[in-house]
Amino acid sequence: MQINKTAELNLLWGTLILEELSRLGVQHVCMAPGSRSTPLTLAAAKQTKLKQHLHFDERGLGFMALGLAKASQAPVAIITTSGTAVANLYPAVIEAWLTRVPLIVLSGDRPPELIDCGANQAIIQPAIFAQYAKQLNLPTPDLSIRPEALLSLLDEAVSNQSQPVHINCMYREPLYPSTMSADFTQYLSTLGNWQHTNFPYNQYGKSNLSSLPSQDAMMRFVHGKGVIIAGTLSPQQDPEALIALSQKLGWPLLTDAQSQLRQHTGVIGNIDQLLHQPKAKALLMHADRVLVIGGRILSKRLIDYLADNKWKSYWQVLPEQMRLDPSHSAKQIWHADVEAITSLSWPRSSDANWALQLTLLNDELEKLFEQQIDNAEFGEAMVVRAIAKSQNKQQQLFIGNSLPVRLYDMFAPLTTEHGSIFTNRGASGIDGLLATACGIAKHQAVPTTLLIGDISQLHDLNSLAIARTSSSPLVIVILNNDGGNIFNLLPVPDEKLRNDYYRLAHGLEFGYGAAMFGIPYNRVEDLEGFNDAYQDAIEYHGASVIEVIVGQTQASDQIARIASWIKQS
Numbered sequence: 001m002q003i004n005k006t007a008e009l010n011l012l013w014g015t016l017i018l019e020e021l022s023r024l025g026v027q028h029v030c031m032a033p034g035s036r037s038t039p040l041t042l043a044a045a046k047q048t049k050l051k052q053h054l055h056f057d058e059r060g061l062g063f064m065a066l067g068l069a070k071a072s073q074a075p076v077a078i079i080t081t082s083g084t085a086v087a088n089l090y091p092a093v094i095e096a097w098l099t100r101v102p103l104i105v106l107s108g109d110r111p112p113e114l115i116d117c118g119a120n121q122a123i124i125q126p127a128i129f130a131q132y133a134k135q136l137n138l139p140t141p142d143l144s145i146r147p148e149a150l151l152s153l154l155d156e157a158v159s160n161q162s163q164p165v166h167i168n169c170m171y172r173e174p175l176y177p178s179t180m181s182a183d184f185t186q187y188l189s190t191l192g193n194w195q196h197t198n199f200p201y202n203q204y205g206k207s208n209l210s211s212l213p214s215q216d217a218m219m220r221f222v223h224g225k226g227v228i229i230a231g232t233l234s235p236q237q238d239p240e241a242l243i244a245l246s247q248k249l250g251w252p253l254l255t256d257a258q259s260q261l262r263q264h265t266g267v268i269g270n271i272d273q274l275l276h277q278p279k280a281k282a283l284l285m286h287a288d289r290v291l292v293i294g295g296r297i298l299s300k301r302l303i304d305y306l307a308d309n310k311w312k313s314y315w316q317v318l319p320e321q322m323r324l325d326p327s328h329s330a331k332q333i334w335h336a337d338v339e340a341i342t343s344l345s346w347p348r349s350s351d352a353n354w355a356l357q358l359t360l361l362n363d364e365l366e367k368l369f370e371q372q373i374d375n376a377e378f379g380e381a382m383v384v385r386a387i388a389k390s391q392n393k394q395q396q397l398f399i400g401n402s403l404p405v406r407l408y409d410m411f412a413p414l415t416t417e418h419g420s421i422f423t424n425r426g427a428s429g430i431d432g433l434l435a436t437a438c439g440i441a442k443h444q445a446v447p448t449t450l451l452i453g454d455i456s457q458l459h460d461l462n463s464l465a466i467a468r469t470s471s472s473p474l475v476i477v478i479l480n481n482d483g484g485n486i487f488n489l490l491p492v493p494d495e496k497l498r499n500d501y502y503r504l505a506h507g508l509e510f511g512y513g514a515a516m517f518g519i520p521y522n523r524v525e526d527l528e529g530f531n532d533a534y535q536d537a538i539e540y541h542g543a544s545v546i547e548v549i550v551g552q553t554q555a556s557d558q559i560a561r562i563a564s565w566i567k568q569s
Contacts, residue, residue, distance in 0.1 A: 005143075005182065006141075006172055006173070006174055007039075007173075007174040007175055007176055007177035007178070008177045008178075008179065008182035008184075009141045009142075009143065009182075009184075010038075010039035010141050010171045010172075010175060010177075011039045011042055011043060011177050011180070011182075012141070012182070012184055012187075013039065013138075013141040013150060013169075014039035014040045014041075014042065014043035014044075014169075015043040015046070015047075016147055016150055016151060017040070017043065017106065017150070017154060017167070017169070018040070018043045018044055018047045018050065018077070019047065019049075020151050020154045020155070020200060020201065021050075021075075021077050021104060021154070021158065022047065022049040022050055023198060023199060023200045024075070024154070024155065024158045024159060024200050025074050025075055026050060026074065026075050026076065026077050026104065027050065027051060027068075027072055027074050027076070028050065028051050028052075028053060028065070028068045028069075028072065028074075028076045028077070028442075028443070029044045029047070029050045029051070029052055029053070029076070029077040029078075029079060030053045030054075030055070030061050030062075030064055030065040030068070030076065030077070030078045030079070031044060031052065031053070031054050031055075031061075031078075031079040031080075032054070032055060032056060032057070032058045032061050032079070032080050032081070032085060033054070033056065033081070034080060034081020034082070034085055034108060035081060035108075035175060036081045036082040036108035036109065036110065036121070036171060036175065037079050037080060037081040037082070037106070037107070037108030037169075038108070038171075038175040038176060039108070039141075039169070039171055039175065040079045040106050040108060040169060041079060042177075042180070044077075044079060046180065050077070053065075053068070053439075053442065053466075055435075055463075055465065055466055056462075056465070057088070057462050057463070057465075058080050058085045058086075058088035058089055059088040059089070059091065059092070059431070059432060059435075060432065060434075060435040060460065060462060060463040060465075060466060061078060061080070061089070061435070062078060062088070062089040062091070062092030062093065062103070062432070062435075063091070063092045063095075063424075063431075063432030063433075063435035063436045063439065063460075063463070064435045064436070064438050064439040064442070064463070064466055065077075065078045065092065065103055065439060066092050066095060066096055066101055066103065066424070066432070066435075066436050066439060067398075067422075067435065067436040067437060067438060067439020067440040067441075067442070067443075068439040068440070068442060068443050069096070069101045069102060069103060069439075070101060070234070070422060070436075070439070070440060071396075071422075071439065071440045071442075071443035071444060072443045073234070073236050074102070075102035075103070075104050075158065075161070076102070076103055076104065077104045077106055078103060078104065078105050078106065079106045079107075079108075080105070080106075080107050080108065081107075081108045081121070082107065082108050082109050082110055082121050082122060082123070082125065083121040083122065083123055084123070085107075086105070086107045086123075086125055086128055087123075087128060089105055089129075090128075090129065090132075091427075091429060091431050091432060092432055093105065093129050093132050093133055093164045093166075094132050094426070094427050095424050095426045095427050095429065095432075096163065096164045096426075097131075097132040097133065097163050097164055097426070098426030098427055099232075099296075099424075099425070099426035100162045100163055100319075100320065100322075101162075101163070101164075102158075102161055102162055102163060102164065102165070103133075103164040103165075104158060104164070104165045104167065105129075105133065105164065105165070105166045105167065106167050106169060107125055107166065107167070107168050107169065108169055108171060109125050109168050109169060109170045109171070110122040110170065111140045111170045111171065111172045112140075112170065125168050126168055128166070129164065129166050132164060133163070133164040133165060133166040134157060134161060134163065134164070134165045134166070135165075135166055135168070136153060136154070136157040136165060136166070136167045136168070137168045138150070138153070138167065138168060138169050138170065139170065140170045140171060140172050141171070143187060146190060147187065147188055147190070147191055148190060148191060148194075148201060151191075151194070151200070151201035151202070152201055152202050154167070155200050155201055155202040155203075155204065156202070156204075159200070159202075159204035160204060160206065160207035162320065209320060209321060209335045210335055210336055210340070211334050211335045211336070212334060212336055212340060212341070212344065213315075213332075213334060213344070215345065215347075218344065218345075218346055218347060219347055220313075221289060221291075221313050221315060222249055222289075222346065222347055222348070222349040222350070223349070223350045223351075224288045224289050224312065224313070224349070224350065224351055225251075225286050225287050225288055225289070225349075225351045225354045225355070226249065226251045226287055226288070226289040226290060226291065226313075226349060226351075227251055227252055227253075227254055227284065227287045227289075227290050227291075227355070228242060228245065228246050228249070228251050228252070228253045228254065228290075228291045228292075228293065229253075229254045229255075229256070229290060229291070229292045229293070229297070229302070229306070230242055230253060230254070230255045230256060230259035230261055230267075230293050230294065231256050231258070231259060231292060231293060231294030231295045231296055231297050231324075232256060232258040232259065232294050232295065232296040232297075232423075232425065233258070233259050233260055233261075233293070233294050233338065234260075235260055235420035235421075237260075237337060237338045237339075238338055238339055239259055239260040239261050239338060240260075240261070240264070241338055241339060241342040241343075242261065242293060242338065242342060243261070243264065243266045243267060244342065245341075245342045245346060246266075246267070247266075248346055248348060249346060249348060249349045249352065250348060250349045250351070250352020250353045250354070251291075251349060251352075251354075251355070252267075252268050252355045252358050252359070253266075253267045253268060254267070254268045254271040254302065255267045255268065255269050255271065256294075256296075256297050256298055256299065256302070256409070257298050257299075257399070257405060257408050257409035257412070257421070257423070258296065258298060258421060258423050258425060259294070260420065260421055262408070262409070262412050262421070263388060263412050263413060263414055263415045263418040264414070264415075264418075265414050265415070265416060268358055268359070268362050269362065269412065269414055270362050270365040270366065270414075271299065271301075271302055271362075272299040272301050272302060272409050272410050273365055273410055273411075273562070273563070273566055274358070274361060274362060274365065274566075275299075275301040275302065275304075275305055276301070276563050276566040276567050277361065277365075277566050277567065277569060278567070279357075279361060279569075280358060280361045281305075283355055283357060283358060283361075284305065284309075284355070284358070285309060286354070286355075287309065287311075287355070288310075288311060288312040288313070289311060289312055289313040289314070289315075290306065290309070290311055290313075290314050290315070291315050291316075291317070292306070292314075292315070292316040292317070293316075293317050293338060293341070294317070294318065294324075295316070295318065295322075295324025295325065296324060296425055296426070298405065298406070298409050298425065299409055303326065303327070306325075306327060306329070307326075307327030307329065311329070313332075314329055314330065314331040314332070315331065315332045315333075315334065316331050316332070316333050316334070317333075317334045317335075317336055317338075317341050318333060318334075318335060319335065319336070319337055320335065321333075321335060362414075363414075364569075365566070366413065366414050368562070368565065368566070368569075369385070369411050369413070369562075370413075372558075372561075372562055372565070373385055373411060373558070373562075376558070377554070377558075378525065378526050378527055378550070379550050379551075379554040379555055379558055380403065380404075380407055380479050380481065380485075380548070380550055380554065380555040380558075381407050381410075381411045381555060381558055381559075382527060383477065383479065383527075383530055383548050384404065384407045384408050384411060384412070384451065385411055385412065385413050386527065386530060386531060386534070387449055387451060387477065387534070388408065388412045388413055388415070388418065389413050389415060390534065390538070391415075391417070391418045391419035391449075392417050392418075392419060393417055393418075393419060394419070394446055394447065395419035395420075395446065395447045395448070395449070395538075396419050396420045396422065396440055396441070396446060396447070396448040396449070397419050397420070397421055397422070397448075397449050397451065398422040398423070398433070398436065398437040398440055398448065398449070398450045398451070399421065399422070399423050399451050400430070400433045400450065400451055400452035400453055400456050401423070401424060401425070401428050401429065401430050401433065401456065402430055402453050402455070402456065402484065402486045403453055403479070403485050403486045403489075403555060404451045404452060404453055404479060405423055405425070406486075407555065407559075408451070410559065411562075422436075422437075422440050424436055430453070430455060430456040430459055431456075431459045431460060432459075432460055432463070433450070433452050433456050433457075433459075433460055434450060434452065434456075434457065434460040434463040434464070434466075434467060434476065435460055435463040435466055437450035437452075437474070437476075438463060438466040438467050438470065438474065441470055441472060441474045442470070445471060445472035446472060447472060447473040447474075447475075447538055448472070448473065448474050448475070449474075449475045449477060449538070450474070450475070450476045450477065451477050451479070452476065452477065452478055452479070453478070453479050453481075453484075453485075453486075454478055454479065454480040454481065454482065454483070454506070454508075454510075455483065455484050455504065455506075457476075457478050457510065458506070458508070461513055464513065464514065464516075464517040464519060464543075464545075465517055467517070467519060467543040468517045468518055468519055468542075468543055470542055470543045471541060471542065472541060472542075473537065473538050473539065473540055473541060473542070473544075474542070474543040474544070475534065475537040475538055475543075475544055475546065476519075476543065476544065476545045476546070477534070477546045477548060478510055478545065478546070478547045478548065479548050479550065480509065480510070480547055480548060480549055480550070481550050481551065481552050481554065481555065482505045482506065482507065482552055483503040483504050483505040483506060483552060484502060484503050484504055485503070485552060485553070485555055485556055487502040487503050488503075488552075488553055488555075488556030489556055489559065490502075503552070505552070509523070509547060509549075510545060510547050511523060511547065514545040519542075519543050519544060519545055520537075520540065520542075520543075520544040520545070521544070521545045521546075521547070522536075522537070522544070522545070522546050522547070523547045523549060524546060524547070524548055524549070525548075525549050530546065530548060533546045534546060
C-alpha cells in the first residue's frame with residue numbers, strides 16, 4: 001500500500017464500518033472529539049442514516065448513548081479516541097452489560113508498533129472492558145484485507161447482540177485525507193450488490209431462545225394460592241398484559257418500581273410497604289406458588305419475601321438465559337417475552353381470588369400516604385408523589401439511584417394514567433444519571449423528567465452541557481438534602497461516623513451551575529412553589545432545573561415514622 005493512500009483507506013474502512021452499523025439497526029452515533037478516531041469521525045460526519053450527538057466528556061457520552069439505546073430499543077454507536085478516553089466509558093459499559101443494552105464502542109487506537117513503547121496517548125485497549133463487552137479487535141486498514149472480510153466480521157459481532165460490543169480500530173498516520181472521495185473502485189468491486197442495497201453483507205436470522213410451559217404444566221402450576229411478581233420491564237414490553245393475566249388466574253400482581261405498573265390501580269403497587277404490615281405479610285405467606293416476570297427487583301422486603309417463603313412451585317420468565325435471583329432459589333425458568341407468556345391459554349386457579357383482602361390493604365395505604373405525605377410537611381416523598389401524579393402517557397420519568405428510586409417504590413401514588421419509567425439499576429451507580437436521562441429525552445423528544453439526588457447531580461454536573469441542547473421539555477428535579485441522605489437509613493454505628501464518612505455534607509446549591517450552562521433555574525422550599533415551577537418547566541421547550549431544598553433527615557424521619565404506623569395498623 002502506498003503511504004499517500006493511508007489516510008484515504010483509513011477513511012474508507014471507517015465509512016464501511018458506519019454504513020454497516022446503520023444497516024444492522026444503529027440509529028444514533030455519539031462522538032467525543034479526538035485525533036486518532038478521525039477516520040470514524042469523518043465517516044460519521046458524512047453518514048446521513050445516523051443521528052449524531054457530540055459531547056466533550058466520554059463518561060457522559062457513554063451514559064447518553066445508554067439512554068438513547070434504552071429509549072430506542074436499538075444499538076447505539078459510540079466513537080472515542082485512544083487512551084483514557086476509552087476507559088471513561090467503563091461505567092456506562094458495565095451498566096449496559098448488566099441490563100442487556102446494546103452499546104457499540106468504536107475506539108480509535110494506535111497501531112501495534114506504537115503500543116507499550118512510550119508513544120503518546122497509547123494504552124493497551126483490547127480487552128479493556130474485560131467480560132463486560134464482546135471484543136472485535138480490527139487490524140490496521142490494509143488493501144490486502146478484503147472489504148467483505150471487514151463487513152462479515154462486523155455482522156457476526158453485532159447481529160443479535162443485546163449487550164455491549166467493543167470494536168477497537170487501529171489506525172496509522174496520516175489520519176487526515178487530502179480528499180474525502182479517493183477512488184477505491186477496484187478494491188470495492190468484490191462487494192457485489194451490497195453497494196446497491198440497504199441490507200447488511202451477512203444477514204443473520206433473529207436469534208430466538210424460547211421455551212413455554214405446556215397446558216398440562218400450567219394446569220398443575222395454578223392449582224393453589226399464587227402471586228405474580230412483575231420485576232424490571234421496559235415500556236415496549238407491554239407490561240399491562242400482566243394485569244389481564246392476574247385477573248384471569250385470580251392471583252394478585254405485586255409490582256416493582258421498574259415494572260411500568262407501580263402506579264396502576266389494578267395491581268398491588270404498595271407491596272414494599274405492605275410487607276411492613278402484619279396482616280398483609282401473614283396473608284402473603286399463605287401463597288405457595290409464584291410467577292416472577294423479569295428480575296432485578298428493587299425492594300429488599302420483596303426480595304426477602306421471595307427468598308424466605310417455602311414455595312411449592314417457583315416459575316420465572318426471562319427473555320434470555322441469565323441468573324437474576326440473588327437468593328438462588330430452585331425454580332423453573334421459561335424463556336419468553338411478556339406477550340408470549342400472557343397469550344397462553346392459562347386456566348383459572350383453583351384458589352382464585354384467595355388474596356382479595358390485599359387489594360383493600362393496598363388502597364388503605366394509599367389513603368395513609370395522602371394523609372401523612374401529601375398533607376404533611378414539605379419533603380422529598382411529597383415531591384416524588386407530586387411528579388408521579390402529574391405524568392401522562394406521553395411523558396417519561398427517569399428516576400435516579402439511591403434515595404429517589406426508593407421513595408418512588410415506597411410511596412408512588414395510584415393513578416389512572418402514568419408515563420414510562422426508566423432507571424439505571426444494573427450496577428445501581430449514581431454516575432451518569434443526567435447523561436442517561438438526556439439520551440432518553442433525545443430519542444423521541446417527548447417531555448422528560450429526571451428525579452435526582454444532590455450527590456448524584458454533582459457526579460454528573462458537566463452533563464448539563466448535554467441537557468442544554470435539548471429542544472423538548474427536560475425537567476431536572478434535584479432533591480438537595482445536603483449529602484447522602486440514604487445513609488440515614490443504614491445501620492452506621494454512630495452519628496459522627498455517618499456525618500464524617502458517609503453523608504458527605506457539601507453546603508452547595510445548583511443555581512450558579514445551571515447559570516453557567518445557560519439553563520433556567522428555580523429554587524423551591526414548598527409544594528406550591530414546586531408545582532408552579534414544575535408546570536412551567538414541563539411546558540418549556542428545553543432543559544430546566546428545579547432545586548428542591550429539604551432537611552438532611554426529613555425523608556429518613558418520615559420513612560421511619562410511616563413504617564411505624566404501618567406496623568401498628
